[in-house]
Amino acid sequence: MLESLAEKRRVLIVLGVFVALGVVTPFLDLFMQSLVTEILVFGILAMSLDLLLGFTGLASLGHAAYFGVASYTTAIIMTKEDWTWTFAAFQWADSLGLGLFYIFIFALVVAMAFAAFFGFLAIRAVGVYFLMITLSLAMVVWGLAYRWSAVTEGDNGIIVLGRPSLFGISLESEIPFFYFTLTVFLICLGLMFMFVRSPFGKTLVGIREREERMQMLGYNIWLHKYLAFIIAGVFSGVAGVMWTLFNLFVSPPDIELITSAEALFMVALGGPATLIGPVIGSAIIRSLQQFISIYVERWPLILGAIYIITIMLGRLYGVEGILGLFGKFRKPAAPPDAPEG
Amino acid sequence: MTTLSFTNIVVLSFNSLSYAAILFLLASGLSLIFGVMRIVNLAHAAFFLFAGYLALEFYNIIFGTLSLMPRIIQLVSWTLLYFAWRGLTAYVAPRHAALALLLAYVVLETLCSLVWGFRFFELFFPHVPVKPVDRINFPGMMAAIVVALAIAALCGMFIERFFLRRLGQDTLSQVLVTIGFAFILQDGSLYTWGGDNFMLKQPWPLNFSAVVWGLSLPQYRGFMIVIAVVVAAALFLGIERTRLGAIMRAAVDDPEMARGIGINTNVVQMAIFAIGALLAATGGVVGGAFFGVYPGLDFEILPYAFAVVIIGGLGSLGGAVLGSIVVGFIENFGTALFPELSYFALFAPMAIILAIKPTGLFGKG
Known part of the structure; x- marks a missing residue:
């Protein structure tokens, strides 16, 4: 399945890093454990955006929408006791040890429905119009979370009391939940890796590179983009479910524009179309946020400065993300007119 | 769903038009910048909010009890920083200069916090809690508006000259840099003025309602419409009729040829960005007495x-006029008829128009 030796080695390195992470994390303190878990959750979000931005060439500035829809759905089906049938179904599934499956299926179907609807509106637009529409649609979701207080509790957010157990294993404490997150993360990584290497994924790269040619070859551009949009939305939903289960609280600030922009920045920082780069971006941004927040409370101000400095430096030295930096060190003698990936 | 009486419809239409006036001021700048420079400026609404705060501050300085001292210290600090940068870059490479300034900042910050007990950072972003003033007058309002507009336009020029110009035509970089500035302006405003909701005061002749045929129509809303009409007319005439407008159009249509006949397209681009920021700031100051001024307003109004x-359609002034009227009416009538769904009501026509014409009604693509 893997084409070259170099690729095999890269996959082994990545797997090795995550195995090492799985071994080391239980020995860290609670703060670091929850930081690692948070990095993995946002890693899923950033990777899902990479499917759109890196592989399909669609810069979506509203990726927090599906994240938000899934995280709110999770919180709602776990807490809304007056919605009798969903709550009863959740209780029943939870008593069988399948509460998590119920949550995942329910929330991902809702996220998929939203992605299908929003994608239908957005995919026709190109370039900056696509960007503006995805942003506006994400603001619609934010508006629902903020104003539709009968369901979403508005500004107060929803507090979730406890995580459901998995086959009778309690996920309440940090370490089991970390392993659960790592498992979900690796499943998502594997699925997305297979996805981008499939003929479908290759077609998406072709569309990114030369849309007219792919159209000439008889590919249905709209359908390919639309399906990629939905798939990215579903993976973003996975991140949303994990966020609610991790944080046990969702509120409108979790899903506003800053989250979408952060996801976009994670991809740009780590290196687009690399799948693992966005995870590195997530690690950097989330660690910075946690450590800087200890000393100063002005996180958005610093985040804005980081955006500007990183992008300006990247343009100045012609580097595409941190993984691009690696490539630059390794092949200093690359011909300057080589086509970029 | 409630039914509307004729009176309600007239009042709602008037409100919609005044709402559309503010939206036009905001959106025309966005459209202008895109039309000329192909940049989607996500910091645009941040200028809107920032100008509102600036106006609030100047009302306090002129009519209230607020001291100018922190602002003078801030201005001096930034000026000194600028000259330090200029001086350093004259001798060493910019990256070394940046490193030196960063080191100097860390040392001074540590020194200031430990020895004198104040944050060095606060010299550049002073924390000024504002108290709402009771009353203002018309000339004072105009003075505050002029100052707020000038500062916002200067900010816009700064961002264009030192950042956006160096990015070229890479949309993703532009988006991330402008959103970075949006965060900085937003959070800097939150730090400086605090998280309270403020309402800009309306000056004397405008803070009453006119009574026409038994309908009470707030005069300030009429004033908003007048301002928007004046600005729209000035933009139309300026772009279509003057020599400056012709230079601008030339720089848009064929930048290479324009440079060839001696037009400095860099200056044109900077001017356009400044005008865009100025339009947003006008909206922010005029709209600050209508929407209020509060953290988060910028990202709330940006989707509109x-x-x-x-x-x-981006890049079309007529499109901005039409679009803002459509959105203003949908927003006001939508909120009146189905309050919980007003966000969706706004995006339905958008979707229909996109399905018919993906670049908007008058878009240039």
């Missing part, structure tokens, strides 16, 4: 501006 330019 986007809806306007998506419906009207």
Whole structure:
């Protein structure tokens, strides 16, 4: 399945890093454990955006929408006791040890429905119009979370009391939940890796590179983009479910524009179309946020400065993300007119 | 769903028009910048909010009890920083200069916090709690508006000259850099003025309602419409009729040829960005007495501006006029008829128009 030796080695390195992470994390303190878990959750979000931005060439500035829809759905089906049938179904599934499956299926179907609807509106637009529409649609979701207080509790957010157990294993404490997150993360990584290497994924790269040619070859551009949009939305939903289960609280600030922009920045920082780069971006941004927040409370101000400095430096030295930096060190003698990936 | 009486419809239409006036001021700048420079400026609504805060501050300085001292210290600090940068870059490479300034900042910050007990950072972003003033007058309002507009336009020029110009035509970089500035302006405003909701005061002749045929119409809303009409007319005439407008159009249509005949396209681009920021700031100051001024307003109103330019088409002034009227009416009538769904009501026509014409009604693509 893997084409070259170099690729095999890269996959082994990545797997090795995550195995090492799985071994080391239980020995860290609670703060670091929850930081690692948070990095993995946002890693899923950033990777899902990479499917759109890196592989399909669609810069979506509203990726927090599906994240938000899934995280709110999770919180709602776990807490809304007056919605009798969903709550009863959740209780029943939870008593069988399948509460998590119920949550995942329910929330991902809702996220998929939203992605299908929003994608239908957005995919026709190109370039900056696509960007503006995805942003506006994400603001619609934010508006629902903020104003539709009968369901979403508005500004107060929803507090979730406890995580459901998995086959009778309690996920309440940090370490089991970390392993659960790592498992979900690796499943998502594997699925997305297979996805981008499939003929479908290759077609998406072709569309990114030369849309007219792919159209000439008889590919249905709209359908390919639309399906990629939905798939990215579903993976973003996975991140949303994990966020609610991790944080046990969702509120409108979790899903506003800053989250979408952060996801976009994670991809740009780590290196687009690399799948693992966005995870590195997530690690950097989330660690910075946690450590800087200890000393100063002005996180958005610093985040804005980081955006500007990183992008300006990247343009100045012609580097595409941190993984691009690696490539630059390794092949200093690359011909300057080589086509970029 | 409630039914509307004729009186309600007239009042709602008037409100919609005044709402559209503010949206036009905001969206026309966005549209202008895109039309000329192909940049989607996500910091645009941040200028809107920032100008509102600036106006609030100047009302306090002129009519209230607020001291000018922190602002003078801030201005001096930034000026000194600028000259330090200029001086350093004259001798060493910019990256070494940046490193040196960063080191100097860390040392001074540590020194200041430990020895004198104040944050060095606060010299550049002073924390000034504002108290709402009781009353203002018309000339004072105009003075505050002029100062707020000038500062916002200067900010816009600064961002264009030192950042956006160096990015070229890479949309993703532009988006991330402008959103970075949006965060900085937003959070800097939150730090400086605090998280309270403020309402800009309306000056004397405008703070009453006119009674026409038994309908009470707030005069300030009429004033908003007048301002928007004046600005729209000035933009139309300025772009279509003057020599400056012709230079601008030339720089847009064929930058290479324009440079060839001696037009400095860099200056044109900077001017356009400044005008765009100025338009947003006008909206912010005039609209601050209508929407209020509070943290988060910028990202709340940005989708409306986007809806306007998506419906009207980016880069078209006529499109911005039409789009803002459409959005203003939908928003006001939608909120009156189905309050919980007003966000969706706004985006339905947007979707329909996009399905018919993906670049908006008057879009240049």
